[in-house]
Amino acid sequence: MHDRLRRTLALSRKEFYQIVRDPSSILIAFVLPLILIFIFGYGLNLDTARMRVGLVVLDHSAEATRFASAFSGSPFIALVPLAREQDAAHAITAGTVRGFVVIQNDFSTHLKRGDAAAVQVVTDGSDPNTAAFVAAYAQGVWEHWLDVRRAELGLPAQAGIAIEPRYWYNPAAISRYFLVPGSIVLIMTVIGALLTSLVVAREWERGTMEALLSTPITRTEFLLSKLMPYYLLGIASMSVCWIASVTLLGMPFRGSLFVLLGITTLYLAVALGGGLLVSSALRNQFNAAQAALNIAFLPAVMLSGFVFEISSMPPPVRAVTYLFPARYFVSSMQTLFLAGNVPRILLINALYLVVAAAFLIGATARFTKRRLD
């Protein structure tokens, strides 16, 4: 038993030396996280700010002019006055505005009569996110202006429902709060799957596997020595991510650190297992890295709910997301950062991760050979 421990320690220390001597692993574990966190924290922002919107006023009545002026004075919109509809169409094609609003020449006539006045809103549907925003904004301005006008004319406020949205867990609806936990998942995936996809293949490629196989090292010792150093690297990287998110980006963290450590451990077990599996099966660094990229990294970006909301995917794609462990970690991370320790969500995620880790590490053990053939 002592021999086993000593051999495992010797192997792990060797692996650690190799990590330290290879600047790329350090870059991936500590510099990449910071870069990604800043990109997702500051650069990639799904919130819209100061969009250029064209305004064409064809009705020159006092009422239309007042309505037009209601559009200015918003911090989100930069208004571009345009003379004719054709100019506006031209501007949208050229990409100088994201949409435009046309106040038709019969605006005041309709308004006086009390029937539907014509305000046309055209948006650039090639960016649906922005288009929806422009449309909703125009709608909002219109409703607000009507309320104000009624009050001025002494008419009773239109009876109905006033909707005041509140965004729970993220009151200011800041997209960063939603993106940063996901980007941490991405970093853990890179460390877990991409780095370890190289480590067994490297031993085969460089011939060092032959030397290892001639020693008394057992399969378990070999696997442990590959898992432990990269696990510690992953945890160190998670610490960097967490500190950067909470201090530099001002992210809330409402769960407990203990739960974070637990769920990170499970996800790392999954990612490390996957990386080692492709590495042991393919025995070629390039192929293994490609495989890890395709089966771990890309799903972590596309199918994890990190950027693209899973519930808005078509059902077949949604079903596929259940197969990729990243989705469970993304959900856990968003929960821990924004909502807190929610046992019902976290336990289900943890359970899935345990199953995935057991499967992947078990499969890796099967692929780990104690001989050259």
Next chain:
Amino acid sequence: MPEVTSESSDESVIEAKGLTKRFGDFVATDQVSFSVRRGEVFGLLGPNGAGKSTTFKMLCGLLAPSAGRAAVMGIDLKASASRARQQLGYMAQKFSLYGNLTVAQNLDFFSGVYGLKGRPRTAKIAEMVEAFDLRRYLPVTSETLPLGFKQRLALACAIMHQPPVLFLDEPTSGVDPVTRREFWTHINGVVEKGVTVMVTTHFMDEAEYCDRLALVYRGQVIAAGTPDDLKEQAASEQTPEPSMEDAFIELVRRHDREVAHA
């Protein structure tokens, strides 16, 4: 190096019995049997692709035999591989240490993997550094070592746990004859401590260093004995005193003729 505890001097340390390896239809090693005694330097001599490397790898547990039995120190390599591996040192044909680690880190790693600890471990590493003159290379990345020193380091790593049996797979391929001779003085030093050495080679001068040889050709042992035995077997009227190379060529040709006649 301390003496390896010896029980009886003529016991067989390495044993091959009907050893066979098939890769699909191709038979790389065909019913090979021999035994190596304690303290011997036993050579597998043969042309490239003759199957000597396959035979060799089955004997040190790197390949599983398709049939037959391979044992080291009486331990079956199939039944208790890990225990058998503790008894042997192995030096691969290709440099198989960690190229991006330093000489010191490689020594440290292999001593740990073989279960050395504490003061004996430090002492052993110091002894190896001394014996192979590695001191000034300790902080050097091992892939940048001169070839001769790479081989010394590989040998040092292979014998650190004082194995009674040492396996060397074409240990001096790619080095000049002077370095080869110098490397063999190190091997002979190991042999003097009672270590049994098994070596594969296709160099005639290297074959001369062996106590006994098995000539491997087309997967079979076609001749065996001391270097002088083999020369004697190959002697003919035209060449009454053949060199090792002459003997090698003659024995291979004779085998080809026998196969053609059969």
